[in-house]
Amino acid sequence: MKHARKPGFATRAIHAGQEPDPLTGAVSVPIYPTSTYVQQGIGEHKGYEYSRVTNPTRTRLEENLASLEGGVTSRVFGSGMAAINAIASMLKAGDHVVCGNDLYGGTPRLFNNVWVNFGLEFSYIDTTDPRNVERAIRRNTRLVYIETPTNPLMALSDIAAIAAICHKKKLELVVDNTFMSPYFQQPIALGADMVIHSTTKFLNGHSDGLGGVVVCSKPEQAEKLAFLQKAAGAILSPFECWLILRGVKTLAARMQIHDRNGRIVADFLASHKRVKKVFYPGLKDHPQHELAQRQMSGFGSMITFETGSLKNANKMLKAVRICSLGESLGGVETLISHPATMTHAALGEKGRKEIGITDGLVRISVGIEDVDDLLEDLDQALNAI
Numbered sequence: 001m002k003h004a005r006k007p008g009f010a011t012r013a014i015h016a017g018q019e020p021d022p023l024t025g026a027v028s029v030p031i032y033p034t035s036t037y038v039q040q041g042i043g044e045h046k047g048y049e050y051s052r053v054t055n056p057t058r059t060r061l062e063e064n065l066a067s068l069e070g071g072v073t074s075r076v077f078g079s080g081m082a083a084i085n086a087i088a089s090m091l092k093a094g095d096h097v098v099c100g101n102d103l104y105g106g107t108p109r110l111f112n113n114v115w116v117n118f119g120l121e122f123s124y125i126d127t128t129d130p131r132n133v134e135r136a137i138r139r140n141t142r143l144v145y146i147e148t149p150t151n152p153l154m155a156l157s158d159i160a161a162i163a164a165i166c167h168k169k170k171l172e173l174v175v176d177n178t179f180m181s182p183y184f185q186q187p188i189a190l191g192a193d194m195v196i197h198s199t200t201k202f203l204n205g206h207s208d209g210l211g212g213v214v215v216c217s218k219p220e221q222a223e224k225l226a227f228l229q230k231a232a233g234a235i236l237s238p239f240e241c242w243l244i245l246r247g248v249k250t251l252a253a254r255m256q257i258h259d260r261n262g263r264i265v266a267d268f269l270a271s272h273k274r275v276k277k278v279f280y281p282g283l284k285d286h287p288q289h290e291l292a293q294r295q296m297s298g299f300g301s302m303i304t305f306e307t308g309s310l311k312n313a314n315k316m317l318k319a320v321r322i323c324s325l326g327e328s329l330g331g332v333e334t335l336i337s338h339p340a341t342m343t344h345a346a347l348g349e350k351g352r353k354e355i356g357i358t359d360g361l362v363r364i365s366v367g368i369e370d371v372d373d374l375l376e377d378l379d380q381a382l383n384a385i
Contacts, residue, residue, distance in 0.1 A: 010252035017063030057238040071215035075225035080198025082234035083212030093119025102150035105344035130161040154279040156288035163191025201330030209243035262301030274382040276306040301366035310359035319384035329365035
């Protein structure tokens with residue numbers, strides 16, 4: 001008997017968990033802004049009792065995101081940091097985590113300033129070489145946590161190679177896939193055990209709703225995370241769930257334009273006389289360009305470049321007109337930021353220096369505007385240096 005082909009990515013983004021409402025036929029998933037649900041009798045209900053535990057809009061989003069990442073299910077939280085916090089909450093005092101050394105600044109802030117007080121231990125290493133991961137594993141290591149590409153230096157780690165090391169040692173690998181989105185990178189297919197996103201970014205895509213998700217490869221992970229949703233309560237509101245469901249419908253189309261514009265902008269920056277260096281996996285001189293071609297189906301729109309000094313960066317960032325100076329990324333509009341004073345300020349000067357984040361670095365999340373307008377804006381802003 002011939003098996004039905006699995007629907008393609010764009011089809012799943014639009015239809016998985018987004019089926020028409022059975023009551024009215026509404027094409028858009030309804031927002032259920034209810035805290036509780038009427039029960040027919042003791043222990044008799046329609047699958048929902050209290051919205052901290054489960055909510056129909058949230059259920060639909062969790063089904064959708066699991067489908068896109070190839071997981072068994074997913075659990076959504078009030079922000080990307082709440083999702084990362086939930087992962088840490090699955091561990092116990094005395095457990096050790098091996099982490100990449102070039103993570104989003106909020107992640108080591110959470111680990112080093114909060115979770116170490118509860119007995120968790122963290123090591124930060126260069127995960128671009130899988131052998132470093134193997135060397136860092138201790139008897140009490142329970143988890144390996146990586147971002148690839150990293151924020152903001154765009155370094156790549158070999159997910160399949162690190163997953164093989166983890167599974168040999170009976171550890172779980174968690175991958176933050178925010179920068180690539182499931183459209184360009186599928187960590188679970190490469191051996192990762194759980195995948196994290198700040199849904200605020202590319203998944204939502206419109207800079208109008210915070211959220212986070214953990215996509216699970218095993219039912220027992222999902223059970224633990226569902227308990228944490230219920231016990232700790234850092235859940236995503238029905239309205240924000242709906243915003244992400246709305247955003248995800250155009251994810252495939254948006255990511256294609258982000259990627260096309262990203263490649264053009266990266267080439268432009270690489271040849272600009274005011275730019276010292278460009279960090280972008282799609283450039284042939286990127287140290288992991290070959291891995292990027294193997295591991296990802298596109299290069300995305302996240303680019304970091306060196307202007308040479310804080311003074312130069314400030315001059316340039318004050319001069320942009322179409323690009324919006326602000327934190328965050330992944331919106332339809334081009335967002336440009338200064339890692340040393342914004343996303344990675346929490347690391348301190350010494351911490352930034354150790355991993356190579358200079359005061360002259362600028363990070364750009366290329367949007368889906370007409371690319372000629374972006375090039376013109378970046379050129380005039382760079383010429384202000």
